[in-house]
Amino acid sequence: MLKGINPYTQNEIYSFKPLTSTEVSHKIEAAQNAFKTWQKNSFKERASLILQLSKHLKNNASNLASIITKEIGKPISQSIAEIEKCAWVCRYYAENAEVQLQQKNITTDAQSSYVSYEPLGVILAIMPWNYPFWQVFRFLAPNLMAGNVGLLKHASNVQLSAKAIEDIINNLGFPTHSFQNLQISSQHVEEVIKHQHVKAVTLTGSEKAGKAVASQAGQALKKSVLELGGNNALVVFNDCDLEKTVKTCVQARFQNNGQSCIAGKRLLIQDGVYNDFIAELTTQVKNLKEGHPKDADTYISVMAREDLAEELEEQLNISIKNGAKVRLGGKRKNAFFEPTIVEDVTEEMPIFQQETFGPVLAVTRFSSTTEAVKLVNGSRFGLGVSIFTKNNKLINDLIPQFEDGAVFVNELVKSDPRLPFGGTKRSGYGRELSDEGILEFVNRKTVYIK
Known part of the structure; x- marks a missing residue:
């Protein structure tokens, strides 16, 4: 049955x-x-x-x-x-x-x-x-x-x-x-x-x-x-439009209660903008309206099944034991999982390596462009990547270096009837x-x- x-x-x-x-x-x-x-x-x-x-x-x-x-x-x-x-x-x-x-x-x-x-x-x-x-x-x-x-x-x-x-x-x-x-x-x-x-x-x-x-x-x-599946990265460079980029990253991770293959699951932030960005990110995520899914102004509600929330909780708990730090959220009640921001995430942690199908955003610092590319390509998935910068030369230099099926610049990865959609690797x-x-x-x- x-x-x-x-x-x-x-x-x-x-x-x-x-x-x-x-x-x-x-x-x-x-x-x-x-x-x-x-x-x-x-x-x-x-x-x-x-x-x-x-x-x-x-x-x-x-x-x-x-x-x-x-x-x-x-x-x-x-x-x-x-x-x-x-x-x-x-x-x-x-x-x-x-x-x-x-x-x-x-x-x-x-x-x-x-x-x-x-x-x-x-x-x-x-x-x-x-x-x-x-x-x-x-x-x-x-x-x-x-x-x-x-x-x-x-x-x-x-x-x-x-x-x-x-x-x-x-x-x-x-x-x-x-x-x-x-x-x-x-x-x-x-x-x-x-x-x-x-x-x-x-x-x-x-x-x-x-x-x-x-x-x-x-x-x-x-x-x-x-x-x-996907494990899309959101790559934020020092020269990004901070407020707009934060808003886009919030949408990329938390729409549909974070349950999307093309959601931005790994947030990579360059050192120079890290403190200001994480502060604004925390503010915007705190302001997401939680509530009954039938309410018109609700943005975050329950996940589709309780077992999915339990699986996400396990991925988070293992990552915390390995040194990750919860900046916001992190708690589950039945099928509801709080919008969660996790800092100090490293490459070997489950919330970096695995697909997290729910409202948990894994945050990692980077210093150089070379390091950012390595982190993006360090996933076994290859669905899409978003980069945020005003530097056109950097954009053109980076696009060929990513192994994903899609690169979106100053925008979240999304499907569009006019554009082909699909990935590489796993x-x-x-x-x-x-x-x-x-x-x-x-x-x-x-x-x-x-």
Whole structure:
């Protein structure tokens, strides 16, 4: 039995029995039949429906956001922003997919030669709970526009979100079964990947889950895209715009209660600005409004599950034993974890080396640019890095030295439909969003006519 628990009230929201293997197989067969219809639709026909989807999301943002807040405790204002971002990614691909997938003519000795971009078919998406709508729509919008259909294995604690997305698709006139949620446990994912009609799989989740899915897809010789954990650094140089940089760093670490793969988890501050920066940082974090996630002005609330808060507490306690010092916060009550600033963090500590999925900010001093680069690249993850400086020469010198999939200057790392998103090292492979993302699950067909 799989259950959903409201993390704020600790009340059970729902429980359900996983689908049987036979039921899953029937859903996959239905998806394949939907693909046969959907792939024949023109870009104009697909775009018309995707734009309706975008409009529906925008017009119903408050109601849909309340589902997110109920399931994972995300403050309601941030849940509404998540739904609005889903509407944006739908609109983006409705307006751009046809150009992104247009035939590419190549001059050779043939009468005609070109590359066409054709849909693969049924794509499985395995998605996490922390952005239960956005993670799905950044997969769904490009793939529907490409002519694919989707199966979703969503996290067990956000099944209301999964059902809401499925219902929206069904009610807007898309072919029946073009998008289906599979209520299954992780143990049954492999049988879905192996099914003959499932052509590829994309996963956003933990390193452990990524290894399992990559192995299963590899055994079946199927394409996979992995967007895994992150341990992003926020690198603050002496010449930064202090007040704006602090505000950005606070948002980078503490939005969504710190539960984001691209959150700025390691704060590296140069010696010359350290004292002033840490003082302003402490003030701004103290001023974050804590409270009920349904309150419009709440910024920090409960984490999604109590066991996640317990895991974060253990990472913090071990780091403290190794010499880290808590400047602010550090206490947990059930699923609530105080916004926490930790100083004197060194490279061997868990809150530096491991991904901390919650509102704990690990702070480390550095002196030179060389030291900063070493600290950034010293992580086994490689999702993104933010640097804060007014020195354009320094910016241009630093960008090639970072091993991450993204470098943001004077801004937090964030996903944008117009830009490719993905990491290196233990943060996974492949890209989502932009034209790079829509090309992940198409057949890039070479055509040569003599």
